[in-house]
Amino acid sequence: MGKLKIVIADDQLLTREGIRTILDLEDDMKVVGAAKNGEEACEMAETLHPDLVLLDIQMPVMDGISALKRIKRSRPDIYILILTTFIEAEYIVEGMANGASGYLLKDMDADKMIAAIRDTAAGQFVLPASVAAKLAARMKWMTENEERSQKNRSNGLKLTEREEELARLIIKGLNNREIADALHIAEGTARNYISNLYGKLEVVDRAQAIARLHSMM
Incomplete structure (x- = not known):
């Protein structure tokens, strides 16, 4: 099996190059492109044919969620991991709804990041504990809100x-x-x-x- 081809999209140069350095040290991974905004990420997804895209949420020109939607429309086979420091329930739900394969926190340990990328390429959904907790809280709130609405209707x-x-x-x-x-x-x-x-x-x-x-x- 060939190397896992990866595109990194983040508006911070140090983050992009830092992740590139970490991943290029792995024998089974190769960073084929680094984008500084969502629009560049979409273009690289089209031209470089990566297997996986690490996609930041907050970027200029085009944000990560918009880029996720566009990439998934044209290349539904590409795995996309949301790369973020923002653990917001809205981002989690919207990302999942639009085909993200999981979430990576920018400050997570390098070994855990590498393992998460391999898990994603193997078809697993990746959700760090802190993100899962936010999602669970959101689901609880939605359930309780629906229960209140049903009670009011009744x-x-x-x-x-x-x-x-x-x-x-x-x-x-x-x-x-x-x-x-x-x-x-x-x-x-x-x-x-x-x-x-x-x-x-x-x-x-x-x-x-x-x-x-x-x-x-």
């Missing part, structure tokens, strides 16, 4: 985004003045919002409202 009651924000403040025990400050509105406006919410909940006071909201959220 109760025949749907709160607006502003009403949900108001409800959370009421549950926290904030008074009218504190709610007004939190929402950056006048106290009179806050009272009107609260009165309208009470009517929607079919309650007459704060205690009843809190009890009803606890059953919904």
Whole structure:
């Protein structure tokens, strides 16, 4: 089997060259290109025919997620590892949804990075523990949010985004003045919002409202 051909895309020269140096020392890997933005990464994916692309998220001209989508459309056979310092749940979910084979943290140990690249080339999905934890938290939040929505629908009651924000403040025990400050509105406006919410909940006071909201959220 020939060497694994790799393209590195990162806007930081030291990062690109540092990773290149590490990978070129491996007998089974060869860095065939180094791009400083997403557009260059896409061009190299087309012309250099790499097996795998290490793709930074935050880059000028074209970001990593946009480049990922473009590369996968034209070359779905290329493995793409997201190379990042940003462990944001949105990036994780969007990358997975668009065909990324996993994630590498820029500060990870060189041996672990090399092992992760080999695992990816073998068809495995690579997810460092810290990234997996972020993803799990995101999935938990989405599940809980869906459960709340289903509960609200089953109760025949749907709160607006502003009403949900108001409800959370009421549950926290904030008074009218504190709610007004939190929402950056006048106290009179806050009272009107609260009165309208009470009517929607079919309650007459704060205690009843809190009890009803606890059953919904």
